[in-house]
Amino acid sequence: MSLAEPAALPVATSAAPRLNVLKRFTSRFKASLPAYLLLLPSLIFLALFTYGAMSRVLIDALYQRATPKAPLRFVGLDNISAVLTDPAFTGAVVNNLIYALGTAIPSIGLALLFALALARTNAVTSALRAALFLPVLIPMVAASALFLFIFLPNVGLLDHYIGRLLPVLPNWLGDPDVALTAIMIITIWKNAGYYMLFFLAGLQAVPEDVMEAAHLDGAGPFMRLRYIILPELKPTFLFVTVIATLNAVTQVDHVFVLTQGGPSNATNLVLFYIYQQAVEHFDVGKASAATLLTLAALMALTALSFRTMAKREGGP
Amino acid sequence: MLFSRRLMLGLAMAGSMASALAVPAMAEGPTEIDLFFPVPVDGKLARDMGTLIKEFNEGHPDIKATAVYTGSYDDTLIKTRASIKAGKPPSAVIMSANFLLDMQIENELTNLDSLIAADGSTKEKFLGQFFPALQGNAVINRSVYGVPFHNSTPLLYINADKAKEAGLDPEKPPQTWAELTDWAKKLTKREGDKVTQWGIAIPCAYDYCGWMMETLTMSNGGRYYNEEFGGEVYYDTPSMLGALTWWNDLVSKHKVHPPGATPGPAVSTSFISGNAAMMMLSTGSLTYVRDNAKFNYKVAFIPRNVRNAVPIGGASLIIPSGVEADKQKAAWTLIKWMTSPEKSAWWSRATGYFAPNMAAYKTPDMVDFLNKNPDAKTAVEQLDVAKPWFATYKTVPVRKNLEDEVMLVLNGKKQPKEALAAAQKAADETLKPYNAETSLKLP
Numbered sequence: 206m207s208l209a210e211p212a213a214l215p216v217a218t219s220a221a222p223r224l225n226v227l228k229r230f231t232s233r234f235k236a237s238l239p240a241y242l243l244l245l246p247s248l249i250f251l252a253l254f255t256y257g258a259m260s261r262v263l264i265d266a267l268y269q270r271a272t273p274k275a276p277l278r279f280v281g282l283d284n285i286s287a288v289l290t291d292p293a294f295t296g297a298v299v300n301n302l303i304y305a306l307g308t309a310i311p312s313i314g315l316a317l318l319f320a321l322a323l324a325r326t327n328a329v330t331s332a333l334r335a336a337l338f339l340p341v342l343i344p345m346v347a348a349s350a351l352f353l354f355i356f357l358p359n360v361g362l363l364d365h366y367i368g369r370l371l372p373v374l375p376n377w378l379g380d381p382d383v384a385l386t387a388i389m390i391i392t393i394w395k396n397a398g399y400y401m402l403f404f405l406a407g408l409q410a411v412p413e414d415v416m417e418a419a420h421l422d423g424a425g426p427f428m429r430l431r432y433i434i435l436p437e438l439k440p441t442f443l444f445v446t447v448i449a450t451l452n453a454v455t456q457v458d459h460v461f462v463l464t465q466g467g468p469s470n471a472t473n474l475v476l477f478y479i480y481q482q483a484v485e486h487f488d489v490g491k492a493s494a495a496t497l498l499t500l501a502a503l504m505a506l507t508a509l510s511f512r513t514m515a516k517r518e519g520g521p
Numbered sequence: 522m523l524f525s526r527r528l529m530l531g532l533a534m535a536g537s538m539a540s541a542l543a544v545p546a547m548a549e550g551p552t553e554i555d556l557f558f559p560v561p562v563d564g565k566l567a568r569d570m571g572t573l574i575k576e577f578n579e580g581h582p583d584i585k586a587t588a589v590y591t592g593s594y595d596d597t598l599i600k601t602r603a604s605i606k607a608g609k610p611p612s613a614v615i616m617s618a619n620f621l622l623d624m625q626i627e628n629e630l631t632n633l634d635s636l637i638a639a640d641g642s643t644k645e646k647f648l649g650q651f652f653p654a655l656q657g658n659a660v661i662n663r664s665v666y667g668v669p670f671h672n673s674t675p676l677l678y679i680n681a682d683k684a685k686e687a688g689l690d691p692e693k694p695p696q697t698w699a700e701l702t703d704w705a706k707k708l709t710k711r712e713g714d715k716v717t718q719w720g721i722a723i724p725c726a727y728d729y730c731g732w733m734m735e736t737l738t739m740s741n742g743g744r745y746y747n748e749e750f751g752g753e754v755y756y757d758t759p760s761m762l763g764a765l766t767w768w769n770d771l772v773s774k775h776k777v778h779p780p781g782a783t784p785g786p787a788v789s790t791s792f793i794s795g796n797a798a799m800m801m802l803s804t805g806s807l808t809y810v811r812d813n814a815k816f817n818y819k820v821a822f823i824p825r826n827v828r829n830a831v832p833i834g835g836a837s838l839i840i841p842s843g844v845e846a847d848k849q850k851a852a853w854t855l856i857k858w859m860t861s862p863e864k865s866a867w868w869s870r871a872t873g874y875f876a877p878n879m880a881a882y883k884t885p886d887m888v889d890f891l892n893k894n895p896d897a898k899t900a901v902e903q904l905d906v907a908k909p910w911f912a913t914y915k916t917v918p919v920r921k922n923l924e925d926e927v928m929l930v931l932n933g934k935k936q937p938k939e940a941l942a943a944a945q946k947a948a949d950e951t952l953k954p955y956n957a958e959t960s961l962k963l964p
Contacts, residue, residue, distance in 0.1 A: 270954075271954070357787050358783060358791075360790055360794045360796050372714065373714070376781030376782070379783050379931075380780070380782075381928070381929070465726075467727060467924075467925065467928060468782040469926070469934070470925060484603070485918055486915065487627075
């Protein structure tokens with residue numbers, strides 16, 4: 206947005222007699238013109254596909270129909286309050302919070318574990334890294350279609366192998382108590398390998414000399430992990446946490462394929478709720494309002510974490 | 522990055538110029554039409570559809586039809602609506618028969634009366650080709666909006682080998698709920714607390730669950746919805762309470778039905794693998810079962826508690842609103858061809874759906890086929906007691922209002938009575954805007 210200002214300013218200031226200001230701007234503008242020209246294609250696409258869509262959502266969120274054939278009318282914040290009082294939405298938010306915590310913590314923990322175990326490069330670790338990274342390469346939709354067969358009650362692969370050990374065979378996707386966990390297991394399986402990459406990169410940045418000094422001082426492996434490696438990995442942790450949280454809100458492919466938000470809304474996540482409002486209920490106003498709320502929450506979260514990150518990096 | 526975007530922009534411009542040049546050239550070629558089609562049941566329907574459309578194109582050089590796979594019934598509705606909104610509707614869609622009313626309310630359907638009249642036919646004559654049970658979902662306000670393409674009724678599938686093993690006679694399948702309960706008990710095998718073979722499985726996933734609830738409710742004397750008006754459903758009624766209570770009893774009291782909500786493909790896989798000895802499923806799965814079952818099976822009418830009655834299922838061909846005149850004409854040619862006795866019969870043999878066109882059953886190939894596969898007759902015979910499929914304003918959300926509650930019951934989270942009261946309340950809320958515009962809009 207601010208990038209467009211210089212282009213508009215010369216017109217605005219030409220009416221005022223403050224020529225020196227005008228001159229300064231035109232010369233500045235001339236100097237940076239090639240840069241803007243180079244940016245133009247990107248700006249056009251951003252305007253078309255990002256800012257345009259966002260402002261459309263903002264407008265749509267303010268309008269609603271009273272009855273199916275009534276004309277659209279301005280309702281202000283009514284859509285937002287309708288969303289906030291909808292038990293399906295609050296249910297989806299709660300599910301999403303459980304889902305975010307239940308996927309981020311285990312997958313980050315596993316990723317760190319994998320990275321620490323496979324930090325040294327040799328033939329074996331390379332093969333293992335590739336194996337752990339494999340789920341990332343499978344598209345979520347294809348992976349979900351596979352899990353549909355793995356989770357089949359009574360006759361699926363999972364029941365075939367571990368069913369014998371359980372007293373009662375769970376209906377993995379058909380029981381509201383279990384379904385969200387099943388969905389979370391897929392996400393962890395899918396993402397842990399991806400986050401491992403960031404930790405592997407982070408481990409490369411741990412200074413050798415500090416590690417050597419610690420070694421000479423007689424610090425054991427646990428001490429080195431606790432006092433050197435983990436503090437050095439802090440920026441990586443922050444970054445991966447942000448990515449994991451964003452994934453928890455934006456990845457719903459498996460919900461689409463496996464459960465459609467069911468049974469009884471047990472796996473309904475916020476993005477799927479928005480989809481339902483928009484295409485099943487045909488309620489664009491409510492869908493836009495829910496989108497706005499989600500966007501606001503995500504932006505706040507991202508801003509907060511990047512600020513903490515900037516503070517840490519600017520510190521020493 | 523920058524160069525790739527520039528390149529993209531250039532390509533986009535070149536592309537739009539090319540398409541601008543191509544438009545006049547296309548007008549002289551065949552009329553291109555899209556057909557959206559769903560695959561709602563098991564089997565290789567997508568391949569069969571390819572075969573069918575190829576044959577149509579070869580016989581009609583002035584039309585080029587393309588079949589576009591659009592997922593489940595629910596997905597097909599969503600994609601069709603999105604295309605209509607985008608101003609590029611497909612020329613024809615195989616649409617779940619119970620979505621027609623909802624689409625008509627939203628002005629998304631082309632009224633087919635004038636196309637029928639242009640052929641020199643009448644509505645009565647045109648509809649007279651199809652089984653009477655199918656007409657309820659195709660005619661709205663005495664106008665034709667859909668042409669039945671493939672239809673189904675729910676059936677009871679029985680693993681005949683397992684029945685004999687349990688001392689039951691598969692030639693005399695259960696006819697009442699009491700008999701079915703008894704069969705299911707005898708067909709359930711346990712090792713301690715663990716069930717190794719279920720007596721019966723009934724699917725419950727979004728879409729299937731509502732259809733099975735309508736099946737059980739109708740067999741229990743009920744209606745599910747108001748056939749004449751899209752603003753009412755009858756969820757909190759004795760007939761539905763009885764139906765849901767019995768289904769729940771099979772799960773939690775008799776323990777002969779797997780707990781929780783099980784989707785259709787899981788039920789058919791379970792039946793094929795011998796894990797479930799009986800199942801209630803669409804006739805649309807019949808060919809899949811015939812091709813894959815390694816045991817003798819038997820199909821039968823859905824048993825009754827009060828009366829024999831089942832809803833129809835399946836889909837009709839529709840033309841969305843906003844299709845240009847020449848494409849509309851081409852689509853109408855395709856629709857008439859696809860629903861003709863020969864093609865209808867071929868599709869029925871390929872899929873297991875019954876052929877809605879009555880004359881299909883008089884074609885020599887079909888007579889031959891039925892002699893070899895008498896099980897395909899059961900669905901057609903059950904048509905005598907079939908009734909329309911529930912169709913309301915916002916059919917899908919109103920159906921989900923019920924399905925979510927049924928899933929809670931099957932998972933032991935709620936009692937049938939309170940679940941149905943909650944479903945009725947939610948559905949009334951969903952239907953409220955439509956009633957405000959119709960039944961409650963008073964002078």
